[in-house]
Amino acid sequence: MAPVAPGIAPVAPGIAPLVPGIAPVAPAVAPVVAPARAVPRPAGAPGAPPSIAPAVAAPPRPPGAPGARPPQVPSAAAAPPRIAPGSQPGQPSPVAPAGPPRIPPGSQPGVRPAAPVSAPKAAAPAALGEFDPFASGSVQAMIGEAPAAGAAAAPAVPAVEMPAPAFPETGPIEAVSPQQAMAVAQILGVLNEVDYFQVLRVTQDAKPADIKRAFYRESRTYHPDRFFHLTEPEVKVDIGSVYKRITEAYYFLKDETKRKKYAADVNGPDRKSKLRFTEASEVETKAQVKKEQEEQIGTHPKGRALYATAMKDVDAGRWSDAQRNLKSALMYERDNARYKEKLGEVEQKLHEEFKSKGEQFKIR
Amino acid sequence: MAEQEIAVGIDLGTSYSCVSVVQNGQPMVIPNEWGERTHASVVSFLEDGTVLVGNAAKKNIITNAENTVYSAKRLIGRYFFSDEVKKAQTVMPYKIIEGQNNSVRIVVRDRQYSLPEISALVLKEMKAIAESFLGHPVGKAVVTVPAYFNDNQRQATKDAGRIAGLDILRIINEPTAAALAYGFGRDVNQRIVIYDLGGGTFDVSILEIGKDVFEVLSTAGDTYLGGDDFDDRIMNWLADDFLARHKLDLRQNKYCLQMLKEASEQAKIDVGEKGTAQILCQGICQDANGQVMDLAQTLTQDQFNRMVMDLVQRTFKVCDEALQSARMTAADVDAVILVGGPTRLPIIRNSVRHYFQREPKEGVNPDEVVSMGAALQAHALMDKATETFLVDVTPLSLRIGTVGGFTEKIIDKNTPIPIDKSKTFTTSRDGQDRVKIRVYQGESNRADDCEMLGEFEFAGFKIGYRGEVKIEVTFEIDTNGIVNVSATDVESGQRTSTTISLSSGLSEGDIQRSIEANKQTQVARGASKDLPAAVR
Missing domain, CATH: 2.60.34.10 (Substrate Binding Domain Of DNAk; Chain A, domain 1)
Known part of the structure; x- marks a missing residue:
């Protein structure tokens, strides 16, 4: 096979470049802009699509937009950070991408604008303002160490909410009204800022059955077949895009392992860049599964064999044999948590035995 | 009916095609003027420049072998260098050559045809059947393809539709269509397996069907496995036997091969129905002395089962794969539906029963269910108040x-x-x-x-x-x-x-040219008076 012509080079630090030719950009690792969205929006306008904000505060060199899809609306990442009402006037957001010099180095906890904002949703951000993990975080942000800044602000809460459904779940669709078209556009606008749980309108701990039910509900609402007879191509394309995200959300959430990983990701510091399940996360998930399996039994065949013998010893109550075998197993796999834990148990048992034996000889 | 445009469902099969429509809310198969409900996917190019499509054309496979194209679906969307094409070149009586960019072209009567053009002629015939039955033009259709078809094959099928002058509303998967037809009007919540063994392809799909959402959980398949391969086994057995007896290899001659193929197909059907098959090919060839020879054989059920056992087992490997992808076991399945002509064979029915530990559903016509499902989907797409939603999956990474x-x-x-x-x-x-x-x-x-x-x-x-x-x-x-x-x-x-x-x-230009050529092509009518011929 001829090499892929003029060639496409890797941008991503994350994924090992396979060749000079092609390599993926780790989608969406764009720390420079990430914090911009971390500022929670005012609770008053939860549904307003960020698209409305003109992309003025474009950072000097916009990196791969986090959402990673041709934005129909200017990417939110480029939107100017909004300072929540109630934050101190004149105090620029510490997480503004381009604003380092303006922020006084002494920026104290408490003045962090994000914190006092009336939270749009649960997980009280107020608590975060109390003790001060942000002092260093925001300073770092100012120096430009963006990831840390993201880490500081992001866990707050999903800042963007999913707008209300654009269509009723049942009933014939005669035509799409301008309001409905607007509602679809609104959903499309926030699509790159909501997580899969929001897309499917389920809670993060939803059971597979709930997820399936939710997917069916969303399918009834947005399935392209429902709108097939319509003649307006734009609306159909928009609805199609919404539905594509719904199937994507369903595909990842219906898998328990992926759902757990994803939930951890979107609640974590890099929420912004993890809203779409990327190849990187997929690789991590696979590694996670493998690790779990290996931890259960071990990575080295001899380690596993010794561990198995040790387990037999434990069952038979031969504690010192078990201890010896586990120690040998640990020689092969020094970091195996399971072996260590078992060894701890066995040694505890040995210790107890020793103590009780000692008691026998005690002169009362 | 006049104000609402009608869309039909077409099952474009390897060996047979079928067309259906939804009337008064019920799917029904459209018969041609001879009452035939399935039509051989065979295109025969006649001397006068017209073409004959369907069961009438099938008879020409022997008499007019070089100019009669069948099993085109096995070649559609494939590269010239693929194994399937190599194999076809050795067994097919018509001429297969290489076109631009590794494509496959068929040469008939000094004219080159792309595969979509051949399939377009079959689709045109289906369109004509529907039009003469319904009494008005049909412009829209849903066409089915095997679930395991790749993008090239789907694209080529879609092109075929365009060439035939049809607006292809949707390409849907055959097993999914079958599930749609099965689930239609049944308010059930089931996990079903569609075991679809067609003429040239094998697919398994596992679906969860509810009142309105039909979700495909997984699909797997083999686009190199079908009823034709069963015929091949019988054919090779007959040819080997003949070779041993008479020192003549029938496979060397494409005309003998066609007779053999026809006899094998009939034998397969007879074995399925009656348990044994009497094979008789009169005058199949001449020996060195010019003496005309016959081929006579008896095929028993047991012999046949032994011949095809490995093929049958291959289908269950595919079933394993589909079940595994859906994270299910055979015990989780609520119903098994058999689709495709070869699933009538007792060996298939028994093996399926054994594998899934349950009786396959009766009352589903394996030849017609796919096109009925396609018609339902076509109807749903045209309907403002549609309430069935298909959620299909991509078969390949x-x-x-x-x-x-x-x-x-x-x-x-x-x-x-x-x-x-x-x-x-x-x-x-x-x-x-x-x-x-x-x-x-x-x-x-x-x-x-x-x-x-x-x-x-x-x-x-x-x-x-x-x-x-x-x-x-x-x-x-x-x-x-x-x-x-x-x-x-x-x-x-x-x-x-x-x-x-x-x-x-095909490039856009190619397609436009083909559309024109297709319009020019006259479908033969009453080519021979005693044959069920094509309608225009």
Whole structure:
């Protein structure tokens, strides 16, 4: 096979470049802009699509937009950070991408604008303002160490909410009204800022059955077949895009392992860049599964064999044999948590035995 | 009926095709004027320049072998260098040559035809059957393809529809269509398996069907396995036997081969129905002395079962795969539905019963259910108040080629469609003005073992230093299971132009030319008075 012509080079630090030719950009690792969205929006306008904000505060060199899809609306990442009402006037957001010099180095906890904002949703951000993990975080942000800044602000809460459904779940669709078209556009606008749980309108701990039910509900609402007879191509394309995200959300959430990983990701510091399940996360998930399996039994065949013998010893109550075998197993796999834990148990048992034996000889 | 346009459902099969329509809310098969409900997917080019399609054309496989094309579906959307094409070249009486860009062309009466053009003639016949039955023009259709068809094959089928003058509303998967027809009007909540053994392909799909949502959980298949392969086994057995007795190899002669093939197919059907088959081919060939010889044999059920056992077992490997993808076991299945003519064979029914530990559903016509499902889908698409929604999956992983002959997965198989996924690429040289991406489908990380869908070249983005330009490429699989690729310059948000050099697909110009040629082609009518002939 001829090499892929003029060639496409890797941008991503994350994924090992396979060749000079092609390599993926780790989608969406764009720390420079990430914090911009971390500022929670005012609770008053939860549904307003960020698209409305003109992309003025474009950072000097916009990196791969986090959402990673041709934005129909200017990417939110480029939107100017909004300072929540109630934050101190004149105090620029510490997480503004381009604003380092303006922020006084002494920026104290408490003045962090994000914190006092009336939270749009649960997980009280107020608590975060109390003790001060942000002092260093925001300073770092100012120096430009963006990831840390993201880490500081992001866990707050999903800042963007999913707008209300654009269509009723049942009933014939005669035509799409301008309001409905607007509602679809609104959903499309926030699509790159909501997580899969929001897309499917389920809670993060939803059971597979709930997820399936939710997917069916969303399918009834947005399935392209429902709108097939319509003649307006734009609306159909928009609805199609919404539905594509719904199937994507369903595909990842219906898998328990992926759902757990994803939930951890979107609640974590890099929420912004993890809203779409990327190849990187997929690789991590696979590694996670493998690790779990290996931890259960071990990575080295001899380690596993010794561990198995040790387990037999434990069952038979031969504690010192078990201890010896586990120690040998640990020689092969020094970091195996399971072996260590078992060894701890066995040694505890040995210790107890020793103590009780000692008691026998005690002169009362 | 006049105000609402009617859309039909067409099952474009390897050996037989079938057309259905929904009338008064019920799907029904449209018979031709001779009352035939299924029509051989055979196109016979007659001397006067007209073509004969359907069961009448099938008789010409022997008498007019060189000019009669059958089993075109086995070749559609394939590259000239694929094994299937190699095999076809040795067994098919018609001439297969290589066209532009590794494509396959068929030469009949000194004219080259692409595979979509051949299939278009079959579709045209289906359209004609529907039109003469309904009494008004039919312009829209849903056409089915095997679930395991790759993008090239789907695209080619869609092209065939366009060439035939049909607006293809949707390409749907055959097993999914069958499930639709099965679930129609039954308010059930079941997990069903569709075991679809057709003339040339085998598919298994596992679906969860409810009142309104039909969700495909997984699909697996083999596009090189079908009833034809069963015939081949009988054929080889007959030929070997004849060779041993008379020192004459019937396979050397394409005319003998056609007689043998026909006899084998009949034998397979007889064995299925009666338990034994009497095979008699009179005057199949002449020996060195010019003496005309006959071939007479008896095939018993046992012999037949032994011949095809490995083929049957191969289908269950595919079933294993589908069950595993759906994370189910055979015990979780609520119903098994058999689709395709060969599933009438007792050996298939028994094996299926044994594998799933349950009786396959009776009362489903294995030849017609797919086209009925397609008609239901066509009706649902035209309906404003549609209440059945199909959620299908992509059967094959979508990959992009990386240097060194490897590929990297973009979209996994059994992902629900429609779906899209983006990946960002950058340039590797300063001032580079175009990037090229190769897209593959398949389950191997070696490019050689995957099917190449095409090469996409992007240009028109801002030119800059290497690594500075970022091009976001979006891979989309639409509801037809067809792959679309588009690219955007991340920085400017500008959509970049794409040129696709599909290796075997038809260009827009080719299609337009074919549409014209198809209009010109007269479908023969009453070519011979005593045969059920095609209607225009």
